[in-house]
Amino acid sequence: MIRTLERLIFVGLLAAVFLAPWMFGAVEPWAIHALTAVLLVLLLLWGVKAVLERALRIHPTAIHGVLLGALLVAAIQIARAPSPTSEVRSAASVVVDASGTGSALVASARGSQDPPGTRRAMWRLALLIGYFGLARELLRGTRRLAGAFVVLMLLGVLLSLVGLIQKFSGTGRLLWIREVDAAEIAFGPFVNRNHAAGFLELLFPLPVALILAQGVSRERWGLCGVLAFVLGTAIALTGSRGGVLVLGAELLALPLLWRAMNAGSGRDVRSGAILTATVGAGIVLGVLWIGAEPIASRWRTIEGVSAALSDPLNRPMIWRATWDMIRDHFWWGVGLGAYPVAYTRYDRSAGLSRVEHAHNDYLHLVAELGVWGIALLLGFVIAVWRAIRRALHRTEHRLAARWERALALGVTVALIGMGIHSAFESNLQVTANALLLLFLIALLENLGARGADRRLIEERRI
Template structure:
């Protein structure tokens, strides 16, 4: 959902940046026509804001918050509430279309991967698997679908449909800078508060969620059962304000607040001890520096004046300095709050016998599954069942995920 904040209806892109008076004075003919139409009392359909569309924005913001607080939406009751929210959005979407006489939708190609996964899952449910000879040896009817676990595949399809609804609604209804700023602020503020909550909980009640629910078989952090999930959430949440800071879209008087929020989320991320989260954070900062530097080069090649080029160079240096200061502040804050143990897990793995802590075996078994099912995969959500057949160890570990997003996607889709 967070990636949808930068796209609007018809695949267009909007920006949080507020244009200057000089930029506003240069109106295109299309803008002048829209302005004249609005003054004549006939606003274009794309400018109509119904009450239902406002409720959809509220539902999107609520979903971002509640899906996180409900233990990361891993329980069936939380998934049911999440999917009921998607149904409510569909109803509000229909009401908006009826009131505005316009069905809002996005042509963004970002939706195609999710649609493709849904179609793949439906195809994997078809009874195309040969069960000759198996029916006589089993007391119950064998699975004839292409998916090894059709029940889990159905659940994944339902969940993907709900995610597609939320994502499509975000693309269609976050269609103005005002709405984009609203959702961006909700994500930033909630991420900041969640980081503070996670840090406080780790100090006062380590091993418990909300100071009540104890998890002896996992290492929780914040509302998540797994500390790596909290790190991944922080990495995505801080990307939004960090990108706004690097792009210069934040007013100067608000930049310290955004920097503080980013720093707090980064400190919470490092305190989880997630090596993947730390690496992702570093890669995120490097990516932003490279992207912003590339934008400066494009402007330079377009024939700008030397003074402006010097200004862009200073701006690039300031962004690089900001990135370095943020990294040092985050690491320093993590050590200050969590002590040397905050970084010991990351540094300690260099001399470890198995730096992947068992994941290398999981990945090797995932590759074996991909080789055995190279075309259509084993079925969405069926990894836990497929792993038992190819596991070469004693079966002590029971996995539900491949601990590798690329391997998981290839296993499902191939």
């Protein structure tokens, strides 16, 4: 009974990760409600399992602490939020800066500038914490890790194929059922091609790493190569310039990191560079065969750099306005989830368009959480770095151990890719992308824990 419950919870977890992107990225309230309902059912089953076992097993990590810390800061921001009457007074006391740009400096900067938005963001964050906690407890054992890998690859291939078919069929609807204002920038179920590229970037390094690190037998190299070809071609054809840059960075990072992992071992790692170059060449040929116009048209827009820099909706202008926001709300930020409302005070586009995100996850975090966001970001990076070191520090040569080490290599490069893309896009503001990222981090944590357990057993035997 206990094993059956645990398997049901694991299947439910995989189902949530699989379905989230098909809910148009799970950014709308109905999608959050659906994922919340699934999480509550899974937690209920987990509670029943704990009662039957007469034990509640929880393995907290530093990542848990960082996420809960962000939730605590958001709660304080709501508690410090000004009352409606004080909001009216602060709105009347707008100050124009000396540059004459009209950026507003809010007198009251103690709490959330949008308490309802902060509550919604806290709900979303609590949802992600719940799924991360379940993933940390359930992603144990080679068979479960293999099952998770298969589901992720199936998800990536389906998203890639649907996105490519939708893109070249000329439909103006997401998944052929939902109309959008700018269908040309959509890809698959994602309204924004950058978010689609960000999601696929988290999956692309996994099959390449299995070939590079010999995590699978040679008979399966062809299958992994096909998976990498489909995912890489889809990323390139999303039309996301950041996606193409990150794709190249991941192809470069894979052999370099593999070489660093095997420094001093006497292994010949030249074949890794050849394999990675072969995958890259295959992606280029695939793009040329299907049609490179979407990529060429995107890169041609860079020719008008001078005009683009003066556009108030361009990234540099948004970053400048966000920096002004950080300067004015350095200690406590504008409030988790309050960025869209707070940005209206710094908008230089005269209200022509609503800016939802900073197009930079790091600036977005600091703008919303202030100096606490910087501390939480540093804690997150340190925690992930420690998990990476534990997961990659494996010395066993059995096929199962090589597979786990290769998987850890792929996840590490995926996290590096997302870290790069987050510098010029707000991928992690999309629930599906954030959920997949935390799922991979939980997988990495468990790979590191398995390696540490094995080393401890060996030390005890000695």
